[in-house]
Amino acid sequence: MSTHDAPPPSRWARSGPQATEGFGRRFAELVAAGQDVDGEARLADALLPRGARVLDVGAGMGRVSAALQARGHRVTAVEPDGGLVAQCRATYPTVDVVQADLLELDDARVGRVLGDRPHQVDLVVCVGNVVVFLAEGTERQALATMAGRLAPGGRLLVGYHLVGGPEHARAYPPEEFVQDAASAGLRVQHRFGSYELAPPSDEYAVWVLTADA
Template identity: 60%
Template sequence: MTNPPTRWQLAGEDNRGYGRHFAELRASGSDIEGEARLADALAPRGARVLDVGSGMGRVAAALVARGHEVVATEPDAALRAQSRATYPDLAVLPHEALDLDPVDVGVFDLVVVVGNVMVFLGEDTERQVLRRLRSLLAPGGRILAGFELRGPKSGSRVYPAEDFLADAAASGLTATWRFGSYELHGPNDDYAVWVLEAGHDRRPSG
């Protein structure tokens, strides 16, 4: 069965600025590891980590450098090429989120889905993707998700916090924490960072 096109695919060349932007930040010495620092704090030492939509590889590479076993996945061929050029030792699978099967890739202590991946999924596939990510969690595993709530990027959707919480709940996930940044600022109306768990009754902070 063929997956529906993602919003990222439909935006086409309008999204090429993403790779250029982070290449420029890296070349300038700017901090591009905020997501990785939080992911590292959420994971046990030497954890199995899945980076869904790994882009140019910056988060996955930073987690490898911190001693984790990382599986990176990026369906965009241009971003995979950039990742190979920037981090040649980082292996990247071409899978979309819906193509990830625990039989093939195993299960993970932490699944990372940041960089606005959630607002670029195919239309009406959010719950499917969240259920798939839940199936990839090891016992006690968690999901770190982050995206812009107002959908300002070319081709992305507006994804209000209440809609995301409803989709997570319908997928068997609970948001145990919500922040406004990867430095753990309080929740705001522009950006949300979520920590999700399976089979947990605790309500999100904020």
């Protein structure tokens, strides 16, 4: 894909407004009810030094970005869905959110908060089934794009359902994900079964990846 071509439509975009609006509505209700929606952010925070630089890819309504920002990190949220971007800005007005597809990112679009080295972040967060909603055949390109944003020693946090995931999401077997990550210059540092560090399971995968030296 050239820099002038629009990325192909993702599985998320093709799932239709009923599915995408339902996602935003569900999390808005959880937040309004005071439910705990910070599990991913707690793990992300544990992986980081204080005041770190974070890129939250597929940020949705911004809940993970907001939680990390509240913990003192510099965060740029990236979300392609215009409805979710609007919801993020209304719910978390201090979160810097960029409406863009992951494959469209450039330094200018993510540098407002991250500063003069927006291509170098301490952590890329890609949770909430984002990788199983990517456009078909773009997984390796997406992983390479995220890997290219990492500072030396930086890491990538990925989480998705192995079974029982959302409608329209793809199945992404662990062995295929590991192969795709390796092709992008990433290696698995840890695999867990939850954001609370449960042992690996057949239901959900949480990966901590680092760039090859």
